[in-house]
Amino acid sequence: MEEAQAAGSVASGNTEEDWHVYEVLCKDIRMDDPGDVDVTTSLRSEIAALQYKRDRLQTDLEEMRSQVRSRDQRCLELQAEAEQLREQSARQGAIVASLKKRVHELEERERAWHAERGRQEMQMQTAIREVRYNEEKVKELEARVRNLEMDLSGEEQKKESARLQLQDFVRRLSIALGADISDYSHVSPETLVHKATELVQETSRLKSKSHNLDDTLRTLEMDLRTCRENLERTIADRESLQRQTASQILEIDRLRQEKESLEMQQRVIERELNELKEKLSLTNRTLGNATGSISQQESMICQLRDELKAKDERIQRLQADNKHTLESLAIILSTPSSKWNPFVKN
Structure with missing residues (x-):
């Protein structure tokens, strides 16, 4: 009977291996009664689910492979582009260096x-200053x-006036010399000499x-100077006497x-x-009276001294x-009472 049950369990798919596979595959699934579940059906459903997952994973894998291939292609393109960019960068570096x-x-x-322009500006300023200086010099020279x-x-006017003055001088000189000259412009120098x-x-x-008159005049002037000096001396003496008289009058x-x-x-x-003197006589009289009163007071003082x-x-x-x-009393008070009797004479 045990063999028949084992054969029936194998036919129904309930062997220990099937249950072991089922436990491995469905270890996370909780069942109320494992004996009531058809293991084959469950395995088939799980296999179908796994096949679906496998298909989906294969699809994802294909997609990932295609993405990897596209990425590899993109990487190759990027590498080629990077090479081109490096070449372009090298060319641009050379261009930038140049x-x-x-x-x-x-x-x-x-x-x-700029330096040449600065020099030119300095030269221009120097030239402008020179031009201004030359203009000022030109103005100064024109002035x-x-x-x-x-x-x-x-000077021409002075020359003309000098010529006229010379002619006038010749005319006046000729007149002064008494020369009878009609044309003063043609006067002979010998005549004038x-x-x-x-x-x-x-x-x-x-x-x-x-000179003779000067000598006589100097003699007269000396005499006059002598007279003037004598007169001045006399006047000075008189003034000194007047001053002395005035000072004496003031004194x-x-x-x-x-x-x-x-x-x-x-x-x-x-x-x-x-x-x-009157005060002295009055004082003497007052002093005499005071002396009498003082003697009386002295006698009274002597009398009072005697009385005192x-x-x-x-x-x-x-x-x-x-x-x-x-x-x-002290002696009496100090004696004993038995020895003292006021009515007894000692």
């Missing part, structure tokens, strides 16, 4: 151009030319006469005023002396009596 070199050259040329033209015209010689001789004669007036003031002071002093001395003696005697009495 451009940098060109830029450096252009910067050098620009700096050189000097105008001044020179004005001076030239002035002859006239001038005559005038010189006359002048020398007049000079000698003038006399001052002495007279001092005399009057001294007389007034003497009268005042005499009046004060009389007043002092007598009173002091009486007071001392009374004090001695009182002291003796007190001593007697």
